[in-house]
Amino acid sequence: MTSIDQLKPAKDQHPSIKTTASDPAPGAAEEPEAKQENGDCAADAPRQTDPPEGGWGWVVMLASMWCNGSVFGIQNAFGILFVSLLEKFGNENDEDLRFKTAWVGSLSMGMIFFCSPIVSVFTDLLGCRITAVGGAAVAFVGLLASSFVTSLGPLYFTYGIVFACGCSFAYQPSLVILGHYFKRRLGLVNGIVTAGSSVFTITLPYMLTGLLKSVGLAYTLRVLSIFMFILMLAGSTYKPLLPKPVSSSKSGSRCPSLKRVFNVHIWRSLGYRIWAFGIPAALYGYFVPYVHLMTHVEERFGVNANKEILLTCIGITSGVGRLLFGRVADYVPGVNKVFLQVSSFLVIGLMSMMIPLCHVFGGLIAVCLLMGLFDGCFICIMAPIAFELVGSQNVSQAIGFLLGMMSVPMTVGPPIAGFLRDRLGSYDVAFYLAGIPPIIGGAMLCLIPWVEARRRRKEAQLVAEATEKMLESKNGAEVKVKPEDTESII
Numbered sequence: 001m002t003s004i005d006q007l008k009p010a011k012d013q014h015p016s017i018k019t020t021a022s023d024p025a026p027g028a029a030e031e032p033e034a035k036q037e038n039g040d041c042a043a044d045a046p047r048q049t050d051p052p053e054g055g056w057g058w059v060v061m062l063a064s065m066w067c068n069g070s071v072f073g074i075q076n077a078f079g080i081l082f083v084s085l086l087e088k089f090g091n092e093n094d095e096d097l098r099f100k101t102a103w104v105g106s107l108s109m110g111m112i113f114f115c116s117p118i119v120s121v122f123t124d125l126l127g128c129r130i131t132a133v134g135g136a137a138v139a140f141v142g143l144l145a146s147s148f149v150t151s152l153g154p155l156y157f158t159y160g161i162v163f164a165c166g167c168s169f170a171y172q173p174s175l176v177i178l179g180h181y182f183k184r185r186l187g188l189v190n191g192i193v194t195a196g197s198s199v200f201t202i203t204l205p206y207m208l209t210g211l212l213k214s215v216g217l218a219y220t221l222r223v224l225s226i227f228m229f230i231l232m233l234a235g236s237t238y239k240p241l242l243p244k245p246v247s248s249s250k251s252g253s254r255c256p257s258l259k260r261v262f263n264v265h266i267w268r269s270l271g272y273r274i275w276a277f278g279i280p281a282a283l284y285g286y287f288v289p290y291v292h293l294m295t296h297v298e299e300r301f302g303v304n305a306n307k308e309i310l311l312t313c314i315g316i317t318s319g320v321g322r323l324l325f326g327r328v329a330d331y332v333p334g335v336n337k338v339f340l341q342v343s344s345f346l347v348i349g350l351m352s353m354m355i356p357l358c359h360v361f362g363g364l365i366a367v368c369l370l371m372g373l374f375d376g377c378f379i380c381i382m383a384p385i386a387f388e389l390v391g392s393q394n395v396s397q398a399i400g401f402l403l404g405m406m407s408v409p410m411t412v413g414p415p416i417a418g419f420l421r422d423r424l425g426s427y428d429v430a431f432y433l434a435g436i437p438p439i440i441g442g443a444m445l446c447l448i449p450w451v452e453a454r455r456r457r458k459e460a461q462l463v464a465e466a467t468e469k470m471l472e473s474k475n476g477a478e479v480k481v482k483p484e485d486t487e488s489i490i
Contacts, residue, residue: 050183056239057181061189063234064174065196067132070227071139071167073200075112078105080208084217089152100152106411107160108167113407115168120400121261128173128180132235135169140228142166147221170231172403173238175383176396180241184330186387187337191326191380198319198376202312242392263397265390270455271335271448272389276402282345282441283409285434289352289371290314291414296427301361313365314372321376329381335388335452337381338445344378345442347371353435356428389452409437 051057082101090097123131142163149155174193182189211220266272297307325344329337351371358364383399390398417430424430 051179051181051241053182053184055181056237057178057189059237060177060181060239061193063237064178064193066234067170067174067196067231068193069196069200070231071112071171072197073204074224074227075105075109075167076197076201077204077208078108080205080212081105081217081220084212084220085152085155088217097152104152104155104160107156108164110407110411111161111164112168112171113403113410115165116172116400116403116407117397118400119169119172120397122169123173123176123396123400124263125261127238127240128177129235129238129240132170132173132177132238133232135166135171135173136228136231136235137166139163139166139170140225140232143221143225143228147218147225166228170228170235172396172400173235175399177238177240178383179387179392179395183387186384187326187329187332187381188323189326190383191322191324191329191376194326194376194380195319195322198315198322202315202319263394266394266398266401269389271452272398274444274448274451275338275385275389276398276405278441278444279341279402280405280409280441281444282349282438283406284413285352285437286345286348286413287410288413288417288430288434289355292417292421292427292430293355293368295421296355296431297364299426300359305361310364310368313368314375317369317372318376318379321373322380323376324373325377326380329384335385335449337385337388338448340381341378341385342442342445344374345438345445347374348378349435349438349442351435352431352438355431356426389448413437 082105085101085104086094086097089101119131119135126134139162142158142161142165146155146158146163149158175190178186178189178193208220211223215223293310294307297305297310301307325340329340332340348371351367351374354367355364358367382402383395386395386398386402413434417427417434420430420433421427
């Protein structure tokens with residue numbers, strides 16, 4: 001008992017024995033700052049920043065839900081706008097125009113993810129609120145400007161770049177801010193927030209169809225710009241509770257150093273590196289069914305097949321999956337949440353391979369129901385896993401770099417599948433091959449819990465060795481403890 005009592009004051013005198021997997025940046029003098037910069041362990045966050053698990057957080061949750069719904073609802077409904085753009089700028093049967101118009105939507109979706117690493121830096125520098133409101137304002141300007149264009153060319157800039165970049169700056173803070181208010185319920189809250197995109201994806205096409213028929217394309221885009229204005233108001237609710245991880249340098253300069261702007265600590269975590277490369281590897285085939293399924297249905301079951309019901313099935317079960325697995329994730333401890341993503345990749349990979357085998361339309365509906373359910377599982381637990389791997393102080397850039405890396409397979413995978421279809425005359429081989437990357441990527445993610453458990457064992461061993469050396473030095477009178485200190489603790 002004496003050794004335990006003596007350990008406490010010595011620990012206060014020697015904070016250096018708190019060993020972590022990655023040391024803080026050189027020049028960090030204070031222990032709290034070192035904790036905030038650690039990109040390996042979420043448990044290092046100070047106790048006073050524990051989230052309130054509610055309160056104003058419920059308002060923030062609803063605002064984030066609107067962000068996810070409006071951003072991805074509009075993106076996913078581009079197919080409705082696509083037809084109107086063809087009618088406005090030329091002939092619906094013009095193949096060259098169809099190709100050029102399709103790139104407007106592809107550029108827009110790709111830019112949302114491509115800009116994410118830059119957005120994460122701005123989020124660390126300026127905070128979630130300023131970044132989100134500024135992004136929504138840029139998206140509002142881009143969408144409003146798109147309603148005044150008279151040719152297809154300017155849409156690449158107004159819709160594909162300005163609107164998409166604004167959406168990117170508004171979207172990522174909506175994921176980061178949730179960790180300021182929730183930890184124990186973070187899975188459920190992320191499920192509710194990400195379910196917003198499912199709700200908008202299901203309902204917005206019907207609204208857009210009615211607007212396009214009644215007021216035309218220009219006024220429809222102006223109505224959608226109102227969604228971005230509301231998003232500005234929603235972003236203003238992102239009141240941060242955690243300190244910003246980026247601070248100015250000791251030299252007195254108001255500009256932070258490059259090492260503090262770009263958070264290199266997250267890459268020192270082997271678990272995060274596996275996660276950041278495993279997910280993009282899985283996504284090379286992940287989105288192929290979502291892009292080419294409608295054309296495949298027309299080729300196999302005819303143009304009169306009720307192919308829209310398949311998108312509805314995916315949208316509904318994806319929303320259910322986000323709510324269901326988001327709640328389940330709250331009961332899965334630590335990085336073991338990764339196994340939920342592993343199961344989602346495994347099921348989606350197998351379902352992709354099942355699509356060519358479905359010669360009955362009912363079988364295809366069953367496949368789409370399962371794909372949507374586990375798509376919701378994959379999406380809703382991305383942020384909770386990031387919090388577990390790198391901690392709340394580093395999660396912004398962790399998510400940002402991941403989304404940026406996701407932009408490559410999202411852009412490359414579907415065109416490769418289209419190339420295979422043109423060469424081979426059917427989508428069968430494309431769907432078979434599309435099922436392989438999710439399975440391989442999911443297998444890579446299985447290593448994360450083992451890597452994190454090994455890291456914790458090493459940390460515990462280092463702490464034990466440091467404690468033992470400290471006690472030996474105390475017994476040899478190398479470290480002097482005042483008697484009154486010991487008595488005050490007893």
